[in-house]
Amino acid sequence: MTTDPQHDLFARARAVIPGGVNSPVRAYGSVGGDPRFIASGSGPFVTDTTGQQYVDLVMSWGPGLLGHAHPEVVEAVTAAARHGLSFGAPTESEVELAEAIRDRVPPAEKVRMVSTGTEATMTAIRLARGATGRDLVVKFAGCYHGHVDALLAEAGSGVATFGLPGSSGVTAATAAETVVVPYNDVEAVEAVFAERGSEIAAVITEAAPANMGVVPPEPGFNAALRRLTADHGALLILDEVLTGFRVGPAGWWGLDGAAGGEVTATGSEPWNPDLFTFGKVVGGGMPLAAVGGRAALMDLLSPSGPVYQAGTLSGNPLATAAGLATLRLADDAVYARVDRVADAVADAAAAALEAVGVPHRVQRAGNLFSIMFGEEAARDAVWDYAGAQAQDAFRYPPFFHAMLDAGVALPPSVFEAWFVSAAHDDDAVEAILAALPKAARAAAA
Numbered sequence: 001m002t003t004d005p006q007h008d009l010f011a012r013a014r015a016v017i018p019g020g021v022n023s024p025v026r027a028y029g030s031v032g033g034d035p036r037f038i039a040s041g042s043g044p045f046v047t048d049t050t051g052q053q054y055v056d057l058v059m060s061w062g063p064g065l066l067g068h069a070h071p072e073v074v075e076a077v078t079a080a081a082r083h084g085l086s087f088g089a090p091t092e093s094e095v096e097l098a099e100a101i102r103d104r105v106p107p108a109e110k111v112r113m114v115s116t117g118t119e120a121t122m123t124a125i126r127l128a129r130g131a132t133g134r135d136l137v138v139k140f141a142g143c144y145h146g147h148v149d150a151l152l153a154e155a156g157s158g159v160a161t162f163g164l165p166g167s168s169g170v171t172a173a174t175a176a177e178t179v180v181v182p183y184n185d186v187e188a189v190e191a192v193f194a195e196r197g198s199e200i201a202a203v204i205t206e207a208a209p210a211n212m213g214v215v216p217p218e219p220g221f222n223a224a225l226r227r228l229t230a231d232h233g234a235l236l237i238l239d240e241v242l243t244g245f246r247v248g249p250a251g252w253w254g255l256d257g258a259a260g261g262e263v264t265a266t267g268s269e270p271w272n273p274d275l276f277t278f279g280k281v282v283g284g285g286m287p288l289a290a291v292g293g294r295a296a297l298m299d300l301l302s303p304s305g306p307v308y309q310a311g312t313l314s315g316n317p318l319a320t321a322a323g324l325a326t327l328r329l330a331d332d333a334v335y336a337r338v339d340r341v342a343d344a345v346a347d348a349a350a351a352a353l354e355a356v357g358v359p360h361r362v363q364r365a366g367n368l369f370s371i372m373f374g375e376e377a378a379r380d381a382v383w384d385y386a387g388a389q390a391q392d393a394f395r396y397p398p399f400f401h402a403m404l405d406a407g408v409a410l411p412p413s414v415f416e417a418w419f420v421s422a423a424h425d426d427d428a429v430e431a432i433l434a435a436l437p438k439a440a441r442a443a444a445a
C-alpha cells in the first residue's frame, strides 16, 4: 500500500488483468504514470475514484458526442433495461436504429448490427471476400480497424503507441492476405492493383484517419480509391467507426463522398463506398457497431445469403436505445457546438505551443484534431504513418501530464485524436485553455 490510491488500484488491477487494463492504451504506457480509474462521468467531466475531476478530451475514444451520461440517453437506456436486458430475438428498436442510420447515410441501404468496431470491420472483410470470391485485402499503414487478425499489420492506435510492427499470434498465412500501402499514396495503390488487381477483394480505409494522430485524406484520395476499386471489381470499405456521426450528421462520407469531395475541395462527382463500418457514436456509449451498404451486397449475409455472421448480443436493446437516443439528439446545433469547441481548443493549443517555440502542427479532419510535434511537421503537413512516426513524440508525455495535473484528461498517446463533445460548455473550454500554456512550457523543456 502507498499513499496514492490510484497507484494501489493499478497494482491490484495488474494482479488480475493483463497490464491492469482491458484495452492497451488505457495503461498510460507511452506517457508514464498510473492511469486514472474513473468512477463517474457527467457532461464534459470524468471523476476518478479519489474524487478528482477532469475535463475529459477522451470521451470514451469517440462515443461521447453529447458528453457523459446525457440525461435523455441515460433515461432511454434505463427505460429499455426495465423491459429486459437481452432477448436474442429481434426488437423494434434495432429496426428503428437501422432506419435512423439509413436516413442519415442513404447508401447504407441495409445495416447489420454487431457489438464492436472490430466485429464490424471483420464482418465487412468477410462479406467482401464472399462477394468477390477473392482473398486479398489492401489496407493503409497507420489506419486502425480494430484488432482483426488480418488488419493488425502496421495498424495505428495502440499498435502505434507501443511501436509494434503488428501482433504476435497472427499467422503468416493471414498476414500474407493483407497488403499494406502508405496512406495518401494513390500511385502505390495503383501499383498494387496493376500487379494483383484480380486477387483484391477490398480496400479498407479510415474515412479520415485519426489513429496515427489525425492525418486527413488529401483532396480526392478517397474518390481515387473509389475509382480504382470499381475499375478492378474490388469493394471499397469506408471505416467510419470513429468518424461516423461524429464529424457531421452523415460522418466523413457526408462531408466528402456525398458532397462530391467538397471537404477536400476536389469538386469530383459524389461517390459512395460499397460498405461502411460504424461504431462509437452510433452506440451512444454502449457496445454497438454496424456494417452497412448496398442492399444486394448486405443480403449476402446470413440468413439471406451464404456469408455467415451472428452474435448473441448483436442489436442489444440497451445499446440500440442508447444509439437511437444519441442520433435523435445529435442535431445541427450539436455538430455546430462540437465544431466550435474543436476550433477553440485546437487554435489555443497551437497558440500555446507557438508562444514557447515548440515546433508543431495541429492536424485537423473536421472536428477531429491532434498535435504533431517537430520541425518536419511544422514545415509540412503530415500525410502518412511514416510522417506521424517521425514526429518528436517525446514532447507529448510532459505535455500530457501537465494537462492532467491541471485537471484536463487528454488521450494518453500522441497517436490519438482529441475528442470534444457538445457538453463542453464555455467553462470547460476555459479550463482547457487555461491549462495549455503551462503544458506547452512542459513540452518545451
Ligand code: PLP
Binding pocket: 061, 115, 116, 117, 118, 119, 121, 144, 145, 146, 147, 157, 206, 211, 239, 240, 241, 242, 243, 279, 280, 289
Ligand atoms: N475502426 C476504427 C477507425 C477505429 O478507430 C476503431 C477503434 O478505435 C475500430 C475500428 C475498432 O473499434 P472497437 O474498438 O469498437 O473494436
